[in-house]
Amino acid sequence: MTTATSIVLASRPQGPATLENFRLEQHPLPDPTEGELLVRVIWLSLDPYMRGRMDDGPSYAAPVALGAVMTGGAVAEVVASRHPGFAVGDLVMGAFGWTTHAISDGAGLRKVDPRLAPPQTALGVLGMPGMTAWVGLTDIAPMKPGETVVISAATGAVGSVAGQLAKARGARVIGVAGGPEKCVWATSELGYDVCLDHHALDEKALRAALREAAPDGIDVYFENVGGKTLAAVMPNMATGGRIALCGMIAWYSGQNFDEALPLPRVWSTILTRRLNVRGFIVSDHFDRSGAFAAEVAPLVMSGRMKLRETVTDGLENAPAAFLSLLEGGNFGKALVRVGPDAGAA
Ligand SMILES: NC(=O)c1ccc[n+]([C@@H]2O[C@H](COP(=O)([O-])OP(=O)(O)OC[C@H]3O[C@@H](n4cnc5c(N)ncnc54)[C@H](OP(=O)(O)O)[C@@H]3O)[C@@H](O)[C@H]2O)c1
Structure with missing residues (x-):
């Protein structure tokens, strides 16, 4: 016993x-x-x-x-x-x-x-969060080299892997993270080209900073948070852009709903920019485990993927x-x- x-x-x-x-x-x-x-x-x-x-x-x-x-x-x-x-x-x-x-x-x-x-690492980069990042960028909102990718919760379990994968695949990668320390880590270690601190920027300032960082628009948004970050990203999406809707943590406790864009604005942006928005749950994609491990495990084992x-x-x-x-x-x-x-x- x-x-x-x-x-x-x-x-x-x-x-x-x-x-x-x-x-x-x-x-x-x-x-x-x-x-x-x-x-x-x-x-x-x-x-x-x-x-x-x-x-x-x-x-x-x-x-x-x-x-x-x-x-x-x-x-x-x-x-x-x-x-x-x-x-x-x-x-x-x-x-x-x-x-x-x-x-x-x-x-x-x-x-x-x-x-x-x-x-x-079986719980992180080589497990569910790592696979979520990989599925999101590979199957849900695939990106091409040279495109601009924005990742929210950029230094978290999913975001830190998504950012490094996007960079390794040739994207210009912009992270949104909470606090200067996280942003320094994002740019100095994870390879983000730019990191915006959402604690220091209100929605309007975040929108302007994204416009400056992505003057031709955002091709792929890896959405982890909702809230004011989503509100700032939507007007900056490029025509034909893709959104991998992975999470919306800002709203999980029934808070921050005042930071949401009105649905008609979201809907019309999706229409006029011809956006492809796709929600996904990683457990529906476990048949892709082999391909995920084949790409990510060598990056982890060689130390190229920072943890x-x-x-x-x-x-x-x-x-x-x-x-x-x-x-x-x-x-x-x-x-x-x-x-x-x-x-x-
Ligand atoms: N669809 C799926 O199958 C799937 C699978 C795994 C995870 N997810 C989702 O992916 C997201 C990230 O998960 P994770 O495991 O990698 O967690 P994580 O990013 O390691 O931790 C959560 C992070 O969310 C950010 N955050 C919290 N409240 C926020 C707010 N109000 N506004 C902006 N950012 C906020 C914080 O980062 P900052 O300090 O940088 O703000 C926090 O560190 C979550 O939404 C999660 O539910 C989805």
Whole structure:
């Protein structure tokens, strides 16, 4: 018998999420039965989609039930196994949730080879966020060399990969990020040609700065945030431009709706500029995993893809780290170190 410590959803947020929406609980886990394995979580991924799972409204995925363990991807070590496909000591990535231990029947698990890359990259650049960036620029809003690409949340888990991919493919790349420190990293390390700090610019100033940075218009917008950034981007879209609608984090808590453009203006811009706007959910594109890994894994392994992580220690600190992520407190991939490295427990 193992005792697992988990973070459960205590209540649904009314507006922005708070620490009171989470509760730490301990519960016993039975030993694995035939066909099951027991894992010890090492790394937990924090992702903006988790905010949506805290609400009860209609969405593409079911909400977390009240009292249930918060959903989330994690990298874990197998500590007991009665499953023929997994041995004690294997590292696996799966949807174990915000917990220290979990029982699994092996469905949906992916083995992680720590000799190829740090295991936690399976949650970031070589996992769901990295693949989101790749799918967005490859299949949803494909770009050609020489085109101008704008990426919002430019230094986050998705944006930092999208920016580097767009640059490697020959685009002129403009990032929008929150704060001077993030913008310095974007231009000095990630290769962005320009980075605009949305904290320092109101919508009008951001629109003017985008016009200056992209005088011939924006060919591709990788949309992560909505809010005033979207309002500033839309009038600067080039005729025939493409928008990969990936996320709209500025609106996830039901806030900032006053920053939205009126729908008739959005609609008429799409029409008159002949824009192609396409929303996507990365899980619909997992059949593209092979092509994604073939392009991105060599970039990571050779060090050409720059990585940054914001690591919080201890599962009990996951709620605060998650709230910080929603407010822009992270650089690159937001992670919680739940337990020691494999073999060190
Ligand atoms: N469609 C899909 O399948 C899919 C998959 C993964 C992620 N996503 C979406 O992609 C986006 C980025 O996800 P991620 O995991 O890479 O997160 P992230 O960018 O690492 O973190 C979120 C970032 O959003 C920015 N942000 C927060 N509030 C904002 C606001 N009001 N205005 C402008 N920016 C704001 C902050 O960056 P700054 O400090 O720079 O503002 C923050 O660091 C999210 O919208 C997420 O939901 C979609």
